[in-house]
Amino acid sequence: MAEYKYLHEKRKRPHQKEPKSQERLDAERGKFSFTEINGFKLKEVDWEVPPLQVRKRKRAQFAKIRVEFLKELGRNHEAELREMGMSEKDIKQVKKGTNPNGYNVHHKFPIHGGGQNEFSNFILMPIKEHDELHHKVMDPQVQNMQTGDKKKVIIPWTDDMVYVSPEKKKARQNAAIIAKAANRSR
DSSP: OOOOOOOOOOOOOTTSOOOOOHHHHHHHTTOOSOSEETTEEEEEEEEEOOOHHHHHHHHHHHHHHHHHHHHHHHHHOHHHHHHTTOOHHHHHHHHHTOOOTTEEEEESSOGGGTOOOOGGGEEEEEHHHHHHIIIIIIHHHHTTOOTTOEEEEEEEEOSOSBOOOHHHHHHHHHHHHHHHHHHHTO
């Protein structure tokens, strides 16, 4: 009898998903190996998915409120915009109420979870960091939630209205400590 010399191996299909990593499985359960991401501390909130019509109405309102928020930042937070790395051209756009390329106004507590269109719930930040907040922390926890669903969710949180990178935040804190120590020694 002739030996069969061909071995059939299943090839990976492009539409087949990779198995979920342990990190992703933990994220879906609200378990993270970090307490901070991109300078945002992790905070537990009550997440409730509002009805679709409410979400649509809030998103439509957001378009108008975002313009006012950006104008406010342009008037009263120009130094922070510069510190974030914005050019003069970018700052002029902000003063007119438009997003400069590469930046988003982000809901810290998203509309999908019951968040409001209030200045205290907004932050202007780079798109890359914004996307990481969603893809690494929030999306895995809420991906299967439907209208009316409620649960405790961990979200990244900061009180800042303009994004400050963790490196700049740390440098700012160190400068404040040094200044305080210098004042004490006088």
